[in-house]
Amino acid sequence: MSDSNRLESVSPILKNYFIEPYFVEDFGIVQKIYSNKGTFALKKIPPNIGTDFIRHVHLLYQKGFNRIVPIYPTMDGRYAVLHENNLYYLMPWMPNDQKEDREHKSQQLFRELARLHTLSAKEITVSKEERTEHYEKTIQQLEKHQEFLDGFIDECEKKTYMSPFELLYCLYYNEINQALRFSKSKFEEWYENTKESDKARMVITHGKLSSEHFLFDDRGYGFFINFENARYGSPIHDLLPYLSRALNTSPKRNDTALDWVFHYFKYFPFKEDEKLLFNSYLALPIPIMQVAESYYRKQRPKNEMKFVRQLQHRYWHLKNSEYIVMRMTEIENQQNQAKEGAQPQ
Known part of the structure; x- marks a missing residue:
């Protein structure tokens, strides 16, 4: 034009x-x-x-x-x-000429996100029936995933000659299975802890959280843009997609992403039930299961190399997520032990 x-x-x-x-x-x-x-x-x-x-x-x-x-x-x-x-x-118009390093920008983004959630937080009433229905639906889905995982490995192992994808899937199966079981156990723990409660915490979520949607003015202050998807929901809905994208890399111990989460918690601490849900969703190996399911459903000829590459990338994502969940659990346990040790006997 x-x-x-x-x-x-x-x-x-x-x-x-x-x-x-x-x-x-x-x-x-x-x-x-x-x-x-x-x-x-x-x-x-x-x-x-x-x-x-x-x-x-x-x-x-x-x-x-x-x-x-x-x-x-x-x-x-x-x-x-x-x-x-x-x-x-x-x-x-925001100049967004900030010359500071990316790490400082991310810290500021998570601090402001925590403030946004703190200022908009409110308790809503959730009926026990609603909570139970959500629990049962989710457990049903997790059991379907488990059924597919187990059925697909049985099918692979019956073959005299497996395809490269099937071979790799068999290699990864135990870790996918562990992640799914861990996610399910945390979800069950969440339900046990909250089934008698009729309250839940909601915040205004940004809905499309991204470093590209956090711009800086000429004084170095960060501002959110792109609020079209903002709505009341769980604070987890902002954190999870952002983290999931950050963990979509080659295998690495992403302590930077861990720092973001704890920086956010410093200003907006999650309650016990929110932590359980967060860990459950973060550990859930949906991306790798989706690749396995789409391979299984695809009619021949299959692009074996493309599928193998996808499976490998999703496996890296699984391991990167696992590292965050395990470190968060370790740090939480250390903090709880320190608190117990500090209490007068």
Whole structure:
């Protein structure tokens, strides 16, 4: 799109803010607007997303959380403009020229996430029936996974000549099985601890947590953007996907990711039941089981090399997750022992 066309396309939207654009730079769904009133970011979102997230952003502002890039109202008080079947909202442009190392950025991101969760936390009532239904459904799913794991290895071992994928699966089976059993045991422990409780803690979750959605201003302060998926939910829903992506690497002891989690816990400590659920979900070897299931279901000819590579990568993810869960458990145990030792006899 030419410069003049870009200007023409955003002008009707910006009229709602009494802003006259001079120049527009295209960044996909975000346009950088140079105007008579300064530099802005204009973001396009599909109308089916709606503007619920703006309510969450306002609620956080009211509670004193100001590390969200502000959304400007139009002259008549609306926070989004509907134009040609899309919604648009306007924000200040963040320079994001932060020169500090990535580690410092991540620490700041997790600290601000913990503050966001702290300020928006509220207790909701969960009926015992709902809790039991959730427990039974999840256990049923875990048992189906177990059934597949065991059935597939039986099938592989009956063969005189296994394929490279089947051979590798047999090699990994014990560790996948251990991870699944550990995850199930933590989930059962969670249910035992909470089945008599009718309360659960909810927070406003960002919904799409990523280092790309945490920008820095010229003073070095970090701000969240991309709040369209914000909703009330468990704080685990923000932590897990972020960690899972960070652990999607070659095998390594990712102490950095461990530091992030404990940095977050310093400002927003998980309750006992939340820790059990977090460990259960983090240990769950869903990615590697998905590869095994898609291999099993795929009609011949199968791209053996592609599947073997996928299985290997998911196995690394499994081992990286296992390291985090085990270290977290060790550290928790050490902290509990230290507390018990410090108590007067």
